[in-house]
Amino acid sequence: MSVSHYPFPEKARTLTQLPKFPRLLWRVAASGGPAVALPPNGARMEWTLDLVPDLLLWGAASLAVAQVAQVVGLTLWYLAFPALWLLTGGAWLLRASVKVSTQGKAVLVTGCDTGIGHALALSLHEKGFRVFAGCLQAAAGGEGAEALRQRASDRLHVLQLDVTREEQVQEALQQIIEILPKDEVLWGVVNNAGVSGLGQVEWVALEKYREVAAVNLFGVLAVTKAALPLVRRARGRVVNISSVTGCIGRGNMSPYTLTKYAVEGLSDCLREEMQAWGVGVSIVQPGNYSAGTEITTPDIVANQGARMWETMDEVVRADYGEDFFKLVVGLMKKASTSGSPDLTPVLQAVTLALTQLFPRARYRAVDCYYLVKVLCAVHLPEWLFDLVYQGRPPSLRCRGRLLQGKPE
Numbered sequence: 111m112s113v114s115h116y117p118f119p120e121k122a123r124t125l126t127q128l129p130k131f132p133r134l135l136w137r138v139a140a141s142g143g144p145a146v147a148l149p150p151n152g153a154r155m156e157w158t159l160d161l162v163p164d165l166l167l168w169g170a171a172s173l174a175v176a177q178v179a180q181v182v183g184l185t186l187w188y189l190a191f192p193a194l195w196l197l198t199g200g201a202w203l204l205r206a207s208v209k210v211s212t213q214g215k216a217v218l219v220t221g222c223d224t225g226i227g228h229a230l231a232l233s234l235h236e237k238g239f240r241v242f243a244g245c246l247q248a249a250a251g252g253e254g255a256e257a258l259r260q261r262a263s264d265r266l267h268v269l270q271l272d273v274t275r276e277e278q279v280q281e282a283l284q285q286i287i288e289i290l291p292k293d294e295v296l297w298g299v300v301n302n303a304g305v306s307g308l309g310q311v312e313w314v315a316l317e318k319y320r321e322v323a324a325v326n327l328f329g330v331l332a333v334t335k336a337a338l339p340l341v342r343r344a345r346g347r348v349v350n351i352s353s354v355t356g357c358i359g360r361g362n363m364s365p366y367t368l369t370k371y372a373v374e375g376l377s378d379c380l381r382e383e384m385q386a387w388g389v390g391v392s393i394v395q396p397g398n399y400s401a402g403t404e405i406t407t408p409d410i411v412a413n414q415g416a417r418m419w420e421t422m423d424e425v426v427r428a429d430y431g432e433d434f435f436k437l438v439v440g441l442m443k444k445a446s447t448s449g450s451p452d453l454t455p456v457l458q459a460v461t462l463a464l465t466q467l468f469p470r471a472r473y474r475a476v477d478c479y480y481l482v483k484v485l486c487a488v489h490l491p492e493w494l495f496d497l498v499y500q501g502r503p504p505s506l507r508c509r510g511r512l513l514q515g516k517p518e
Contacts, residue, residue, distance in 0.1 A: 273329030307365025
């Protein structure tokens with residue numbers, strides 16, 4: 111069955127047929143009407159650090175309005191301020207708590223062999239979604255794919271999916287169309303598949319940049335374009351897993367970082383284009399979860415380091431020196447085992463992106479340190495951010511000599 115023959119309501123087939131509802135009514139209609147609900151009595155609203163800047167913003171706005179109210183003689187500011195903040199903040203929290211039902215909705219998740227993708231497939235399945243788990247090693251009987259198959263659930267389907275191979279992307283979508291019951295829709299696609307890319311710009315071969323981009327950027331684009339007709343007609347969600355490195359450039363990670371910046375730009379473009387269709391497009395920016403994933407391990411760092419040294423230009427190799435190179439590789443090995451092993455914040459962020467009636471453009475699955483750092487990177491002048499977080503560039507101590515950023 112082709113995508114064009116997939117059964118959907120006629121009113122969702124063309125953009126010109128979409129009713130011009132007010133935004134709230136359209137969101138309710140797009141998500142299934144009665145399936146939308148507030149948290150039941152006694153349920154605790156999911157609290158995330160993303161809400162803190164929002165509430166502070168509403169507090170600042172409330173304070174400004176309260177000051178104006180006092181100037182014009184309406185009321186005292188210290189009486190109006192808490193009332194306004196309570197009202198606006200409460201309304202914002204209520205808005206964030208409205209969810210859509212998972213019943214009759216399916217989600218495609220890529221990169222489910224290990225790490226975040228594997229945990230996501232299980233988590234979304236437990237929350238009631240039908241999950242199509244794309245695994246790189248599904249056909250080869252990979253450990254992660256087999257672990258998912260052993261769940262033996264009629265709502266968890268393991269698909270062979272290498273996002274860099276167009277034929278596998280199309281085959282996976284065809285399987286989804288064939289498996290999906292007539293009364294269900296492909297509600298969301300979660301682009302999670304990714305690979306790491308380490309090293310300084312001068313060290314990394316161009317081929318490595320292309321290799322990382324093939325998965326982290328063009329793989330996201332290929333899967334999104336293939337799944338979008340189904341998701342768009344379901345008025346569902348596209349969730350792209352980016353990173354805090356998608357808004358904070360980090361040295362020694364340029365192959366990975368540039369692809370995450372690109373995914374952020376792609377998502378922003380798609381979000382604007384999909385608004386008229388009622389499709390939510392969100393970015394999830396995980397912080398440092400190296401200890402909880404296998405995207406970067408000491409062995410991966412060692413292999414990439416050895417390859418970099420072999421392919422490095424002789425002049426560059428001589429200027430930096432082997433001692434400094436080994437020092438940086440050692441630091442990258444240490445970083446590969448750092449961070450939090452608990453993936454819960456990432457799983458929660460993706461779930462919210464798929465289930466909130468009003469999804470955020472960005473969900474930051476980070477701790478307080480990274481939240482403040484991201485906000486500073488976005489809002490502070492670059493020179494001030496560099497002064498606070500980067501400090502002075504370290505001198506290069508190589509082969510017993512001191513290099514001040516220049517070759518001898």
